Amino acid sequence: MSTSTWRDLGTPKRKSEVFVDLIVDGVEVSVPEGTSVMRAASEAGLSIPKLCATESLEAFGSCRLCLVEIEGRRGYPASCTTPVEAGMVVRTQTSKLAKLRREVMELYISDHPLDCLTCSANGNCELQDMAGAVGLREVRYGFEGKNHLDAPKDESNPYFTFDASKCIVCSRCVRACEETQGTFALTIDSRGFVSSVSAGQKESFLESECVSCGACVAACPTATLMEKSVVEQGQPDRSVITTCAYCGVGCSFKAEVKGNDVVRMVPDFDGKANRGHSCVKGRFAFGYATHKDRITKPMIRENISDPWREVSWDEAISHAASEFKRIQEKYGKGSVGGITSSRCTNEETYLVQKLIRAAFGNNNVDTCARVCHSPTGYGLKTTLGESAGTQDFDSVMDMDVAIVIGANPTDGHPVFASRLKKRLRQGAKLVVVDPRKIDLVDGPHVKASHHLKLRPGTNVAIVNSIAHVIYTEGLHDKQFIQERCEKADFDKWVGFISQEKNSPESLEEVTGVPAAEVRAAARLYAGCRNGAIYYGLGVTEHSQGSTMVMGIANLAMLTGNIGRPGVGVNPLRGQNNVQGACDMGSFPHELPGYRHLSDSVTRELFESEWNVSINPEPGFRIPNMLDAAHSNEFMGIYVQGEDIAQSDPNTQHVTSALEAMECVVVQDIFLNETAKFAHVFLPGASFLEKDGTFTNAERRISRVRKVMDPLSGKADWEVTVMLSNALGYPMNYTHPSQVMDEIARLTPTFTGVSYKKLDEGSIQWPCNEVSPDGTPVMHTVDFTRGLGKFMVTEYVPTNERSSRKFPLILTTGRILSQYNVGAQTRRTENVVWFDEDRLEIHPSDAEMRGISTDDWVGIRSRAGETVLRARVTERVQPGVVYTTFHFPESGANVITTDNSDWATNCPEYKVTAVEVEPVTQPAEWQKKFREFSEEQLNHLAKAGEAERV
Ligand code: SF4
Ligand code: SF4
Ligand code: SF4
Ligand code: FES
Numbered sequence: 001m002s003t004s005t006w007r008d009l010g011t012p013k014r015k016s017e018v019f020v021d022l023i024v025d026g027v028e029v030s031v032p033e034g035t036s037v038m039r040a041a042s043e044a045g046l047s048i049p050k051l052c053a054t055e056s057l058e059a060f061g062s063c064r065l066c067l068v069e070i071e072g073r074r075g076y077p078a079s080c081t082t083p084v085e086a087g088m089v090v091r092t093q094t095s096k097l098a099k100l101r102r103e104v105m106e107l108y109i110s111d112h113p114l115d116c117l118t119c120s121a122n123g124n125c126e127l128q129d130m131a132g133a134v135g136l137r138e139v140r141y142g143f144e145g146k147n148h149l150d151a152p153k154d155e156s157n158p159y160f161t162f163d164a165s166k167c168i169v170c171s172r173c174v175r176a177c178e179e180t181q182g183t184f185a186l187t188i189d190s191r192g193f194v195s196s197v198s199a200g201q202k203e204s205f206l207e208s209e210c211v212s213c214g215a216c217v218a219a220c221p222t223a224t225l226m227e228k229s230v231v232e233q234g235q236p237d238r239s240v241i242t243t244c245a246y247c248g249v250g251c252s253f254k255a256e257v258k259g260n261d262v263v264r265m266v267p268d269f270d271g272k273a274n275r276g277h278s279c280v281k282g283r284f285a286f287g288y289a290t291h292k293d294r295i296t297k298p299m300i301r302e303n304i305s306d307p308w309r310e311v312s313w314d315e316a317i318s319h320a321a322s323e324f325k326r327i328q329e330k331y332g333k334g335s336v337g338g339i340t341s342s343r344c345t346n347e348e349t350y351l352v353q354k355l356i357r358a359a360f361g362n363n364n365v366d367t368c369a370r371v372c373h374s375p376t377g378y379g380l381k382t383t384l385g386e387s388a389g390t391q392d393f394d395s396v397m398d399m400d401v402a403i404v405i406g407a408n409p410t411d412g413h414p415v416f417a418s419r420l421k422k423r424l425r426q427g428a429k430l431v432v433v434d435p436r437k438i439d440l441v442d443g444p445h446v447k448a449s450h451h452l453k454l455r456p457g458t459n460v461a462i463v464n465s466i467a468h469v470i471y472t473e474g475l476h477d478k479q480f481i482q483e484r485c486e487k488a489d490f491d492k493w494v495g496f497i498s499q500e501k502n503s504p505e506s507l508e509e510v511t512g513v514p515a516a517e518v519r520a521a522a523r524l525y526a527g528c529r530n531g532a533i534y535y536g537l538g539v540t541e542h543s544q545g546s547t548m549v550m551g552i553a554n555l556a557m558l559t560g561n562i563g564r565p566g567v568g569v570n571p572l573r574g575q576n577n578v579q580g581a582c583d584m585g586s587f588p589h590e591l592p593g594y595r596h597l598s599d600s601v602t603r604e605l606f607e608s609e610w611n612v613s614i615n616p617e618p619g620f621r622i623p624n625m626l627d628a629a630h631s632n633e634f635m636g637i638y639v640q641g642e643d644i645a646q647s648d649p650n651t652q653h654v655t656s657a658l659e660a661m662e663c664v665v666v667q668d669i670f671l672n673e674t675a676k677f678a679h680v681f682l683p684g685a686s687f688l689e690k691d692g693t694f695t696n697a698e699r700r701i702s703r704v705r706k707v708m709d710p711l712s713g714k715a716d717w718e719v720t721v722m723l724s725n726a727l728g729y730p731m732n733y734t735h736p737s738q739v740m741d742e743i744a745r746l747t748p749t750f751t752g753v754s755y756k757k758l759d760e761g762s763i764q765w766p767c768n769e770v771s772p773d774g775t776p777v778m779h780t781v782d783f784t785r786g787l788g789k790f791m792v793t794e795y796v797p798t799n800e801r802s803s804r805k806f807p808l809i810l811t812t813g814r815i816l817s818q819y820n821v822g823a824q825t826r827r828t829e830n831v832v833w834f835d836e837d838r839l840e841i842h843p844s845d846a847e848m849r850g851i852s853t854d855d856w857v858g859i860r861s862r863a864g865e866t867v868l869r870a871r872v873t874e875r876v877q878p879g880v881v882y883t884t885f886h887f888p889e890s891g892a893n894v895i896t897t898d899n900s901d902w903a904t905n906c907p908e909y910k911v912t913a914v915e916v917e918p919v920t921q922p923a924e925w926q927k928k929f930r931e932f933s934e935e936q937l938n939h940l941a942k943a944g945e946a947e948r949v
Contacts, residue, residue: 006268006269006270006276007042008054008055009038009039009042009043009055010036010038010039010042010048010050010053010054010055010059010066010079010080011035011036011038011039011053011055011058011059011080012039012055012056012057012058013032013035013039013055014031014032014033014034014035015032016032016033016034018032018033019031019032019033020032020033020035020084020085020086021086021087022037022040022084022085022086022087022088022089022090023088023089023090024037024040024041024044024046024090024092025041025044025046025090025091025092025093027044027045027046029041029043029044031043031084033083033084034083035083035084036059036079036080036081036082036083036084037068037070037077037079037080037082037083037084037088037090038050038053038059038066038079038080038082039055040084040090041068041079041090041092046092047133048066048068048079048092049065049066049101049130049133049134050063050065050066050080050130051063051065051108051126051127051130051168051170051221052065052080052170052171052172053066053080054172054219054221055269056176056179056180056219056269056275056276057172057175057176057179057180057219058175058179059078059080059081060080060081060170060171060175061078061080061081062169062170062171063104063108063168063170064078064100064104065101065104065105065130065134066078066079066080067079067097067100067101068082068090068091068092068097069090069091069094069096069097070082070088070089070090070091071088071089071090071091072089076096076097076100079092098134098135101134102134102135102136104134105130105131105134105136106136108127108168109127109131109136112127112166112168112222113165113166116128119166119223120223120226120230120231120234120235121222121223121226121230121235122235123235124235125221125222125223126221126222127168127221127222150165151163151164151165151167151196152164153165154199154204154205155228156204156205156206156207157205157206157210157212158206158228158284158829158832159212159214159227159228159229159280159283159284159829160205160212160214160217160225160226160227160228160284161225161226161228161231162197162199162205162224162225163223163224163226164196164197164224166222166223166224167196167197167222167224168221168222168224169188169195169196169197170221171188171197172216172219172220172221173186173197173216173217173219173220173224173225174186174187174188174197174216175219176215176216176218176219177210177215177216179422180215180219180276180277180418181211181213181215181277181418182417182418182421182422182425182443182444182445182446183209183210183211183213183444184209184444184445185199185200185205185208185209185210185211186198186199186210186216189202197224206832209444211279211280211414211816212280212283212284212817212833213277213278213279213280213283213414213418214227214267214278214280214283214284215277215278218266218267218276227263227264227284229263229264230263230264233258233261233263234258234263235258235263236256236257236258236263236264237257237258237259238256238257238258239254239255239256239257239266240254240255240257240705240706240707241253241254241255241268241270241703241705242255242687242688242703242704242705242707243576243687243694243696243702243703243704244265244278244281244282244576245282245343245576245686245687245694245704246281246282246285246576246819246824247281247412247413247414247574247575247576247819248413248572248573248574248575248576248578248579248696248697249273249274249393249413249414249415249416249696249697250273250274250576250694250695250696250697250698250700250702250762251267251268251271251273251274251277251278251279251282251415252267252268252270252271252272252273252274252702252762253265253266253267253268253271253278253282253283254266254267254268255688255705255707257707257708260708260709261290261708262286262289262688262707262708265278265282265283265284265286267282267283270761271702271762272392272393272394272700272761272762273393273415273696273698273700273702273762274415275394275419277415277418277419278415279414279415279816280414280816280817280830280833281816281817281819281825281830284828284829284830285817285819285824285825285828285829285830286688286828287827287828287829288669288686288823288824288825288827288828289669289686289687289688289689290711291670291827293670293671293827294669294670294683294711295668295669295670295671295681295683295712295940296683296711296712296713297310297311297683297712297943297944298310298311298312298313298315298316298317298680298681298682298683298712299311299316299680299681299943300315300316300319300320300679300680300681301679301939302679303679304659304676304677304678304679304936305935306939307938307939307942307943307945308681308939308940308942308943309943310943310944313713313714313719313722316680316681316682317682317719317722317723317726318726319680320638320663320665320680320682320723320726321723321726321727323636323662323663323665323679323680324336324360324636324638324663324665324727325727327635327636327662327663328360328636330635331632331633331635332633333360333361333362334362334364334619334620334633334634335633335634335635335636336360336362336364336634336635336636336637336638336663337356337360337362337364337365337366337619337620337625337634337636337637337638338352338353338355338356338360338364338365338637338638338639338640339365339366339367339368339622339637339638339639339640339642339644340352340353340365340366340367340581340584340586340640340642341367341368341577341581341640341641341642341716342367342368342369342574342575342576342577342578342580342581342641342642343575343576343577343641343642343687344577344581344640344641344684344692344716345577345580345690345691345692345693345694345704345716345717345736346577346580346581346583346584346692346693346694346695346701346740346743347692347693347717347736347739347740347743348640348692348715348716348717348720348736349367349577349580349581349584349586350584350585350592350739350742350743351717351720351721351724351731351733351739352365352586352638352640352720353365353584353585353586353592354610354724354731355638355720355723355724355727355729355731356619356638357591357606357610357612357614357615358610358612358614358724358729359723359724359727359728359729360727361612361615362615362619363588363589363597363614363615363617363618363619364588364619364620364625364634365585365586365587365588365619366586366587366588366620366621366622366625367578367581367582367586367587367642368575368578368581368642368647369578369581369582369586369587370587370621370622370623370904370905370906371541371622371647371648371649371906371907371909372537372540372541372573372574372575372578372906373537373540373571373573373574373578373582373906374540374545374587374901374904374905374906375539375540375545375546375548375549375901375903375904375906376388376540376549376571376573377582377587377594377904378546378549378903378904379545379546379547379548379549379550379552379553379903380549380553380569380571381594381785382546382550382789382791383549383550383553383554383557383788383789383790383791384553384562384569384778384779384783384784384785384788384789385779385783385784385785385786386594386778386779386783386784386785387582387594388571388579388583388699388765388778389568389569389570389571389573389697389698389699390556390562390563390567390568390569390570390777390778390779391532391565391567391568391570391698391776391777391778392698392700392764392776392777393416393419393698394565394776395532395565395566395567395568395570395776395777396416396419396420396423396532396566397419397422397423397566398530398565398566399423399428399530399531399532399566399567400428400429400528400529400530400531400566401428401429401430401431401524401525401528401530401531401532402420402423402424402428402429402430402431402531402532402533402534403430403431403432403433403521403525403531403532403533403534404420404430404431404432404433404434404438404440404534404535405433405434405459405463405533405534405535405536405538405539405552406433406434406459406535406536406537406538406539406540406910407434407534407535407536407537407538407539407572408434408436408438408439408440408536408538408813408814409440409534409536409572410438410439410440410443410816411438411439411813411814411815411816412536412572412574412813412814413536413572413697414816416534416572417440420440420534421440421443421445421446424446425445425446429449429524429528430446430447430448430449431448431449431450431451431452431521431524431525432448432450432451432452433452433454433459433462434451434452434453434454434538435453435454435455435456435538435811435876435877435880436453436811436813436840436875436876436877436880436882437451437453437874437875437876449520449521449524450517450520450521450524452511452513452517452518452521453512453513453877454511454512454513455510455511455512455809455879455880456809456811456880456910456911457542457543457797457798457800457809457910457911458507458510458511458512458795458797459538459539459542459544459548459551460544460547460548460551460793460794460795460796461507461510461511461795462507462511462513462518463548463551463552463554463555463793464497464502464507464551464793464795465502465503465504465506465507465511465515465518465522466504466518466521466522466525466555467497467502467522467551467554467555467558468497468498468502468503468504469503469504469518469519469522469523469526470522470525470526470555470558470559471494471497471498471558472498472503473522473523473526475522475523475526475527475559476526476558476559477558477559477560479560480557480559480560480562481557481558481560484557484560484562484563484782484783484787484788485557485787485788485789485790486787486788486789486790489789489790489791490790492790492792493554493790493791493792496792496793496794502795503515504516504518504519504522507795510795510797512877525555525559526558526559529566530561530564530565530566530567531556531559531561531567532561532566532567532568532570533552533555533556533561533568533569533570534570534572535549535552535569535570535571535572536571536572536574537574537813537909537910538811538813538910539552539571540571540901540906541901541906541907541908541909541910542798542901542906542908542910542911543796543798543799543800543899543900543901543902543908543911544795544796544798544901544902545901545903545904545906545908546901546902546903546904546906547793547794547796547902547903548793549571550791550793551791551793552569553569553788553791554790554791554793556568556569557788557790558790562779562783562788563777563778563779563780563781564777564780565776565777568777568778570697570698571697572697573696573697574820575820576687576694576696577694577695577696579695579696579697579699580693580694580695580701582594583695583747583749583750583765584743587621588618588619588620588621589618589619591603591606591614592743592746592747593746593747593748593749593750597614597615597616597617597618598616600616603616605746606746609742609745609746612729620634621905622644622648622905623898623900623905625637625657626648626653626654626657627657629657629658629660629661630656630657630660632660634661635660635661635662635663636661636662636663636664636665637658637661637663637664637665638665638667638723639664639665639666639667639668639674639678640667640668640684640716640720641667641668641684641716642674643668643672643673643674643821643823644658644674645658645672645673645674645676645677646672646673646674646821646885646888646893647820647821647885647893648893648907649863649893649896649897649898649900649907649908649909650863650864650893650894650896650897650898651864651891651893651894651925652863652864652894652925653898654893655677658674658677659677662679663679663680664677664678664679664680665678665679665680665681665682666678666680666681666682667681667682667683667684667716667719668681668683668684668823669683669684669685669686669823670823670827671936671937671940672821672823673821673888676932676933676936682719683711683712683714684712684716684719685710685711685712685714685715685716687704688706688707688708689706689707689708689709689710689711689715690704690706690710690715690716690717690736691703691704691705691706691715691735691736691737692704692715692717692736693736693740693758695765698764698776699764699765699775699778700762700763700764701753701758701762701763701764701765701767702758702762703755703758703759703762715736717733717736717739721733737754737755740753740754740755741754748766748768749765749766749767749768750765750766750767750768751767751768751769752767752768752769752771752772752774753765753767764776766778798899798908798911799899800862800897800899800908800911800912800913801913802879802913803913805915806860806861806862806913806914806915807879807913807915808841808845808879808880808881808913808914808915808916809879809880809881809911809912809913809914810859810861810880810881810882810883810895810911810912810913810914811880811881811882811910811911811912812882812883812884812885812892812896812909812910813882813884814884814886815833815834815884815886816833817830817831817832817833817834818830818834818884818886819886820886821885821886821888822886822887822888825886826886826887834884834886836868836869836887836890837868837883837884837885837886837887837890837892838868838869838870838871838883838884839857839859839868839869839870839871839881839882839883839916840870840871840872840873840875840876840881840882840883841857841870841871841872841873841876841881841916842872842873842874842876842877842878842879842880842881843872843873843874844878845878845879845881845916846870846872849916849917849918850918851870851872851916851917851918852870852872853870853871853872854869854870854871855869855870855918856868856869856870856918856919856920856921857869857870857916857917857918857919858916858917858918858919858923859881859883859895859914859915859916860895860914860915860916860917861895861896861897861912861913861914862897862913863894863895863896863897863898863912864891864894864895864923864925865894865895865923865924865925866890866891866892866894866895866923866925866926867919867921867922867923867926868883868890870916881914881916888929888933889926889929889930891923891925891926891929893909894923894925895912895914896908896909896912897912899911
């Protein structure tokens with residue numbers, strides 16, 4: 001199934017054990033208590049005309065088009081706002097109702113431009129449909145009287161237009177902004193005839209609080225709020241259901257296409273991760289896929305100081321293969337390796353690690369999770385037995401208290417944030433643990449009960465002090481611990497956690513958080529019915545990242561908040577397929593399904609399927625590859641869809657390692673920062689150009705479907721297959737579904753997964769004989785490892801400390817409109833909202849240094865120096881500065897250090913001691929960067945010359 005089955009039933013679904021029977025137009029219907037008459041009729045297959053009602057929003061009852069007759073009741077109640085009652089007899093189609101509805105429609109149409117034939121919504125307009133449905137043939141009123149036909153258009157948003165002349169003031173947009181998105185950017189101004197929709201305080205959409213999620217546009221029944229792409233390109237003629245390729249929420253979209261062009265991306269109401277919602281990136285920022293910077297021809301060159309030369313696929317592949325073979329002959333089998341991509345599909349990632357293990361014959365494979373959530377894998381595997389989050393996103397609607405630690409969901413995981421905010425508006429409570437005042441701390445109709453504003457680097461101290469309070473105050477779930485956890489480990493942990501050194505009072509000095517605030521937050525979490533923990537890179541990207549993940553798992557087990565809806569440990573994973581990349585065996589020590597290489601039974605299984613012998617020794621991690629390049633031990637790399645030169649710490653160390661290598665092969669859609677050091681460039685395909693699957697943060701495997709042909713002629717998996725064949729290891733796949741079948745054969749958690757099954761809808765792994773329909777909530781009866789394991793989590797301060805020379809702590813994060821290294825979003829209109837990385841600094845630190853907003857400031861750490869413009873703000877606390885890392889020239893990673901998590905080598909991005917001072921010119925690194933980039937762009941410009949001559 002590649003088209004959505006969703007039909008708008010008019011009002012939201014109600015959950016109730018009690019069912020109510022009624023009769024609608026002679027049909028007996030049974031629906032949950034609280035259901036509207038409109039929905040009951042829709043469920044019976046009937047259709048009542050409507051304009052202001054839609055299934056995703058609470059009914060409002062303003063348009064009066066949905067009137068019905070109910071036996072025994074006077075008048076004509078609106079079916080959208082009338083709840084069903086037992087024994088009701090409803091009539092939806094009578095001549096009286098038809099007349100009333102025609103009159104209502106007549107009034108609407110008399111104040112609406114009659115330009116249907118030239119309107120961009122023609123053929124996809126509910127007003128037009130309803131005029132037809134009620135049989136309106138003539139309008140008795142002219143346009144002479146007062147009307148809104150001259151109302152101005154607001155074109156300020158880059159992606160959609162607001163044409164007030166077409167507005168019927170149904171308020172669906174206002175309610176969508178409130179209920180679905182939770183931003184409250186829109187209002188209805190005034191009353192009666194003069195009422196109108198207004199963004200913010202009568203501002204333009206762009207100036208208002210609007211975050212361009214598109215919920216209002218999707219909700220609008222007319223052409224008032226309309227995607228500019230539809231206005232320009234016309235209505236689409238086909239659609240394909242696929243999955244967003246930006247963040248780990250994994251929203252499902254209907255890609256609407258005309259010819260070979262995507263006209264718009266519409267969030268899919270059948271999508272289980274997003275339930276019909278989206279954010280500005282997935283909804284609108286897809287133009288990068290056809291941006292002029294896309295490279296569509298393979299290229300090679302001898303040295304990075306040479307111009308590129310466009311070549312055929314065959315030449316590029318055989319050159320890359322012969323280089324890898326030459327390097328292995330000269331430097332040894334282990335001198336080459338590769339990096340899989342968390343942007344690519346599961347199937348593509350699986351093939352890259354297979355190529356490395358089978359064709360290169362070593363285990364030198366790693367992935368970007370190394371620099372983000374590798375501690376999640378380690379920490380959760382150790383404590384709970386599975387390297388993944390425990391819940392589905394729907395679970396948040398059953399949560400009573402959420403602790404959000406080191407995550408900024410409104411920017412990083414916006415669609416999840418909207419659901420979290422919805423639950424908070426229903427009365428659930430929130431604790432935020434973050435050095436910075438993120439939007440959730442105090443937003444529209446959402447306020448955190450506690451903001452534990454800790455010093456960067458003291459996470460473990462905070463989690464220990466929370467656990468200390470819960471245990472010493474006897475708030476723990478004794479029965480859960482006794483039945484579900486290892487006793488000896490728990491006893492050992494109790495001996496540790498109950499020590500006075502872990503009390504909030506003892507740690508107050510370390511964390512900077514008042515003890516009373518920690519105690520209150522701990523009591524809130526321990527005392528609620530369902531407590532859920534959500535966390536992000538602010539937990540993992542620390543020298544104690546793995547310790548902190550284990551501390552979080554301890555907290556959940558301590559309070560029995562595991563194994564049912566509304567609770568759990570929920571890592572908000574960054575990239576669209578970082579969960580999948582880890583599942584697919586991208587780490588140097590694990591085969592797919594997180595099975596260690598040393599496990600001979602698993603190894604033999606793969607050996608017999610792959611027909612090779614697999615080296616039982618783990619290979620290099622990314623940092624080891626880079627170090628080994630500096631000592632001539634690692635000289636060739638295949639990088640698929642990853643930009644280590646921008647995203648990994650200590651940029652200069654990374655780029656000098658790439659320079660030291662003899663063959664760097666980069667497969668990407670753009671000439672990214674890593675590709676500037678490459679010898680072979682293999683053009684990649686965007687998510688719109690291929691089939692496959694992504695696995696999101698809730699372990700949900702969703703189909704990615706080809707919407708248009710690959711611009712280079714090849715999907716990424718085809719290129720890996722060609723390279724493997726050229727290396728002498730045959731791969732014979734003709735479709736990614738065959739790769740998934742192989743994964744399912746070899747991986748117990750994927751046994752039941754196939755493209756056929758996925759066509760019925762997305763599935764959360766494990767999906768096997770035990771759970772044929774997947775597993776929304778894990779560890780319900782037992783933990784994957786049997787009994788839960790409490791781990792002692794001693795707080796060890798990071799080596800990276802502030803000093804007189806480096807008195808401030810720099811921490812990093814994301815912004816809503818940009819994504820990761822920005823390679824995609826920088827090539828879209830999203831730059832309207834954010835076009836440069838800034839340094840946030842507290843007013844007191846700024847004043848001390850003579851810094852004002854917009855000033856250029858130099859940021860110096862022990863690793864390097866860069867220059868950014870400042871933004872003076874109280875969002876950060878004194879002593880802490882903050883920046884994003886979306887623009888390569890910002891060089892955020894020039895200053896981050898080599899410190900990393902003790903267990904996984906995940907870099908300590910979140911703590912860098914720095915000094916900041918006003919400057920007048922770019923840093924030395926930035927000058928060199930500009931020069932080098934310009935040179936590389938010149939080399940690229942020459943790529944097609946040979947062919948053109
Ligand atoms: S803009 Fe659209 S959704 Fe909003 S009130 Fe007007 S017609 Fe209704
Ligand atoms: S785009 Fe989203 S945030 Fe902006 S007004 Fe519409 S619903 Fe609100
Ligand atoms: S929340 Fe994430 S997955 Fe959903 S549309 Fe936005 S970027 Fe895409
Ligand atoms: S649809 Fe019921 S009043 Fe508008």
